[in-house]
Every structure is written in C-alpha cells, then in structure tokens.
Amino acid sequence: MPEEIFNREGTKIERPKFLTDLLAEVDSFDESLFPCNYKREEGEPVLGMVSPWVRKLYSIQRYYHRQMKLTAVDREYTNPSECAGDCDLCELKYKYGILNEMMWTLIRAESNLWSEPSVGIRENWQVVRSQPDDDEDGFKKFILGMMRGK
C-alpha cells in the first residue's frame, strides 16, 4: 500500500506512475541474473557491502545497459538514420541513466562514502575504493550530457 502524498494546499497527489513502476521493477528483479563478477584487485580496500535491495539495482542497471547496447547495435544495421522521436533506444538510455545514478548514490549513502573520489563494486558485493576508470567516466559523461540535453 503506497503512502499518501499531499501538496502544500493539502490536496492529495499521485507519485508519477513511471517512478512507481520503475521501483516495482527493481523490487521484482532477480539480482542473480546480472551478478557483479569483477574480482577485487590488490590495493582496493573494502569500504562496505552492497545492501540486498541495491544488489537488485546493480543487476537491473546492468540489464538495461546490455539492452541499450544491443538496441544500438541492432539499429546500426537496420535503421542507421537519426533518432526521430518515440525512440526505444532513447528510453533505454534514460532508464539506464537514472538506475545507474540511483545505484551509485545509494551505495555512497549506505556506507557514507560521499567524499570518495572513486568507488567500485566487486565479487561478493564488496564496495571498494577503486582507481577511476577513464572509459566508464567518459561514458558516464556522455550519459549525463545526454540527460541534460546536450
């Protein structure tokens, strides 16, 4: 039963269906489908553990990342024209973007890692201090840029 939400005038309002549906999708996602299989390397101290719900978030954002890449490759061979609205690839990018950002924010929140320059996830759901990954950083910038409409 979702909690009731009111605006300042006391009128009952609805949480956006998109958000409710997205969170329900995370709730029901099987985290074993896309587990974290990166081995912890020398010099990566363990800073915390990923909580059970955030494991689902990790797994589902990996799923969306995969779907996004598969769709992009498929489009390259079937419809190489530019995006013309109502586009499944754009929807996947936005969903992946919000799930990925939510995951990293929650991982930082759960272990109080707000000031860590670079955090990673390793096998057995360990949160570690990692070396910044240039490729991933570039990709994240690309996603964030896209989300800001650049």
Ligand SMILES: [Zn+2]
């Ligand atoms: Zn598009």
